[in-house]
Amino acid sequence: MTAIVDPDRLLAALEQASGTADADAVEIALLGKAGEYTRFAGGRVHQPQDVTETQFTVRALVDGHAARAATGVLGGLETAVARAAELARSVARSAGRPGAASIAEPAEAPKLDLWHEDTVAFDAGARAGLAAFTMGEAERAGGHAAGMFGRAVTQLAVVNSAGVAHHTLATEAIGSLTATVDEGTSHWIDLHRSAAALAAEESVRRTVREAVAGRGRGPLPDGHHTVVLGPQAAGELLGFLEAFGFSGELAAAGVGLVANRAGEKVASALVTVADDATAPYGLPIGFDLEGTPKSRVPLLSAGVVGAAVTDLASARALGTAPTGHAHVAREEPPSPVAANIVLSPGEHTEEELIAGVERGVYVQRFWYTRLVDRVAGTITGVSRDGCFLIENGRLAAPVAGARFTHSVLDLLATVDGVGRTVRSQPVMNVWNGAVSAPALRGHGFRFGAAS
Structure with missing residues (x-):
């Protein structure tokens, strides 16, 4: 698991792009996420999926009026900045009077422990092993299991022309499961920055027990x-x-x-x-x-x-x-x-x-x-x-x-x-x-x- 965009390159590119805007002020943010997901059902792992999403959002201000543009790639950033500035100028001309939009002033963000090595270790092999354990627990109880285990890295960066420059990387682990035994079902979901915090094996055992106990359901009286x-x-x-x-x-x-x-x-x-x-x-x-x-x-x-x-x-x-x-x-x-x-x-x-x-x-x-x-x-x-x-x-x-x-x-x-x-x-x-x-x-x- 690594950054979606190299942090050193990223902040420099955002600052450079913000300086090209024909606008009073500009703000650029990267919202990025790269996830790896292991899905399972029917006694086997199926549809393993890696998904990477990046969105660069640009907000330009002209005479207190704001407009936005976006791109999915770093190479399209200068075009998005120019487009946002053009739209902001158009809005300002149409308004005929100053607006009140603003950008953030520099301030220190809280320092948080968002990167967890146990989530880095929650790779495809570990997730497949956990899926096999989960399906085995359900099968031994006479039922079956379907769900997903995944990990992701989230990247957020913000630069603006007032001097704001923030960047963070965060891990994310998620597990979800539906266990079915006859007509009894039970569901579990949890997510955390740390994979260990999911207590996945204990959660799987509990979910299967609840599915077994859920057989023979009757109506709930109004x-x-x-x-x-x-x-x-x-x-x-x-x-x-x-x-x-x-x-x-x-x-x-x-x-x-x-x-x-x-x-x-x-x-x-x-x-x-x-x-x-x-x-x-x-x-x-x-x-x-x-x-x-x-x-x-x-x-x-x-x-x-x-x-x-x-x-x-x-x-x-x-x-x-x-x-x-x-x-x-x-x-x-x-x-x-x-x-x-x-x-x-x-x-x-x-x-x-x-x-x-x-x-x-x-x-x-x-x-x-x-x-x-x-x-x-x-x-x-x-x-x-x-x-x-x-x-x-x-x-x-x-x-x-x-x-x-x-x-x-x-x-x-x-x-x-x-x-x-x-x-x-x-x-x-x-x-x-x-x-x-x-x-x-x-x-x-x-x-x-x-x-």
Whole structure:
């Protein structure tokens, strides 16, 4: 595993290209990722895949108006700079008055330990061996396994005409698995900068055991239930927090929690969630594609509504300092994005959380989740895979997936137990994005058709 573009050559090329722009200011960022993935199913490794992605984004400013261009290759950078500058001049002429766009000023980014040699060692041979172990565990249980193990290197660099020059390299390891034994299924996913942190063999054994226990699933009765959400289910719900008003754009528009309920307690005192670039979980990285150092942004602090994540534009609209969350997704306009959401762990094992429930439901994960009501924090979706009734503090009969429509905020207000083991999962369409959570216990979660 090496850098996608040689760092010494890269920074020099970015600085040279930024100096060629016929514009008041220019910012250039490289977003690069080179991944190697070993997929397996049907008793064999299949579709091994190496993927390298590079995107150079250019933002040029003329009279306070900004325009963007992009290229996938270093050799196309000067053309992209010229195109961005031309577009910015055109926007400025059309506007007829100065704009307010800006670039970041030089500032030191946090120094993070993002390179792990155990991930470097997680090569094709190691991944194939782990896949063989996984399929063997499932076969010995009378079932089969399908999934993927992978490693990647992420490279982010930002240079601008104000003197910002940041560069970082980060490793990434990921594992995912669906084990099936008869009609019983169980799913696991985790990612980390360190391959060892996945605890892959232990996770595989647990997932297969849960698939065996999931045979003979029955329907889950409609109604309001005490629930213990596994880390995957908890993380899926937390991924919606930004949509409830923790985005700088929403806050500046007067929409959602930060704009209307900042400082108000909306969740249990056990619930502390932050977008934290310095956390030992998920996919931390020290600065954003505008070159702004990332800061820890408290979303919920002991249940109290905190702040929004911002880029330069949304911070200016709010009158605050930018938090380093500029982001450009495929086929979407630039916007601030929470990219490393973390629910602080508690003191309990999952078994201890379950032991505190007389009657309830254990939910392994949710899928097909969608936003229903931004203000109320309501989403809809389906539970899936290793889900069980809880009776007298123990897992009992397995249950099939069930539809739910419920307010995430309402559930977080009832939390009376948080687990201590954190797992992470990627966030769809967010570059280098992850959400990390332990298990949690809450009450009154409604399964069944929406009322």
